[in-house]
Amino acid sequence: MKTIVIGAGAIGLSAAYYLRKSGVEVTIVDPAPPGSKASSHNAGWVVPSMSTPVPAPGVLPQALRWMLRRDSPLYISPAVNPQFLRFMLTMLRHCTTARFEAGLKVLAELSAETLQLFDEMAADGVRFESHTGPLTMLFKDARKLDAHAAELETMAKLIPGFSWRALDRQDLARELPHVAAGVAGGLQTLGDRSLDPESFTKGLAAACAREDVEFRLGRRASLQQESNASISVVVGGEVLQANRVVVAAGVWTNEVLADINEGVALQAGKGYGYDLPCQPGGPTHPLYLAEAKVAITPLQSKVRFAGTMGFGGIDERINSIRAGGLLSSLPSYFTQWPALPRPPHPWTGLRPMTPDGLPIIGPLPRQPHVLVATGHAMLGVSLAPPTGRLIAEMVTGQLPARHRAALAADRF
Template structure:
């Protein structure tokens, strides 16, 4: 049965939800408070990476966060704030930093990322998209024995999950990256991973959805939500009142603010990431993670992107120059012949990624609202999990058998 569905949020999760919902015959409207041309869905590393199986909340991460708390250039920066939501999130995050949690999270993360990669490829082929898609794998580059040891340990876990990964020596790296000088001792190569150019896919997807009748309202902020008998009856903006049969909350880092209007208290923090682009020839062929610095490198169509950092400092769009410099310095440290210019650094952009305390997204219905699907909290894996999440959203609304067991992603789970 065709339903009228409104999606709050026009990022990768919102657009992929719209794609599968219209495929299932629903009438879809997408509302977003921005112009839908910037943010995390546009400035990310473009990875479709089943390799990223370890959640942010892993053993030792909280200790590192505390050590880095007063270093605004650190890979993970948690700004101390006396706010109830932040303190609750921090407490839950600390509880989740356990080996038992990681063991439970790994298969769930892997399965959703693998599904999403397959669906991403299917969409490009079925709809004749021309956006970049390359499955060259991703390198994990290490400069120290300690980092290499940890990388090999993670590779072992990934291999146990059926992911294709192997250790690479300096000789291997010279063969894989013949045109760059690398200052590393070795690493791992995840052949299971792919990469893309995000703005290309987003542009093609929006154009496709509009052609198929999906209605878009940009620069339309939801001011209020009317609820009757545990169901959303209307969304209120400054200029419109929207009604529908079903609603999807895919508003990224803003989702927790909106869910409060429904009495749903999602533990969610905005994790800011940065990117620097260069159109200069770098010679880089393969995407890479600069392991110790937590910097991502992606050869995209027409430019190379360097990005990274996780800054938990509330919802804001401020550019922290220290963090931009940290990314640029890391690039030169690993690629001695590459230096990013001041102009390139000044053109840096940021995006806010919604981060849950346990590193697992919120996907599913809350018991407090019967006609709402929540799809947010993917942290650094939003791009990698976008298509799979969108398909699951449509399956829930269409009362279809789910492609995956999503109980670990429940919005009502306790921390």
């Protein structure tokens, strides 16, 4: 049995890894180096505690109120495009409490074993920088703190080994001496982790290569319909044959599927980030600035800032004002922060978003030998191992694939 995986990000590499472990012959195709897009440009969090759908009660109305702010953390760039408008209307329908809670349970179940799977990868020789320790979330709005505490209570019931605690002002003063007076309180989770996402994708690519996964990099893959039951992959003029094709091309998934007149409900969600130098007095464990939607990740050689969510199509240009909102949010949470030795340069990454905030994992209804693995939003690294394992189950039939209906490509 042979499978071609289109996409060498965290999801595609994880799929290839588990497929190869299942005895499948695998070829990975990508025009870019492994992990060079959003798989490396993200906060690097493995966070069962934050595995929640983006569409939540009040999210889109808040985005509309922020549309006039050039540095807002959540924004929508209007497009006169029927597909985009249909996507946003579908997302709006999912911004209800009932649908949010249903999605939260699916993501929690997907996340339940992700830490164990990362440990198993490391034991198998996948090398990457990883950190354990608490994740502290800071809230200026006490109502938002209470709402997220209720989500954590649900997560604690669904995820083995996960726990959390509330932090009042006195707790925060002990943990973070320079916290600003406007911070109402915090939540701290135990059972989350952080990692260097670039090291993870490099380590996973190296592990795949050791297991004789073939890499075809530097050229775009196109799908070619051979018959009603057969699709081949064309790379640089060469036709590759396989029993299954896995499309894990992130926000570019629909560009690949268009070759066979297929598509899924997907839009790009643009994020920004900075890599700042490690300095005395800087953070020692991950922080989340809740209202600003900023993730801060201390790593061995840098402190990573990541955040924002912008809907506006596939656009990798950097808006320095939008990116700057990440750093300008600091004074409202901290009275003091280490001075920067030089102005930092931002980076950007495009996250694949679905209308309900759940990934798409599974076969296309009209093309069952083509499987899709995308739409993980900000959880691509966090959910990469369980997604890869699910894809391997679906391809090989070794185990019944879980969550099939909730993650199906045609659920919208």
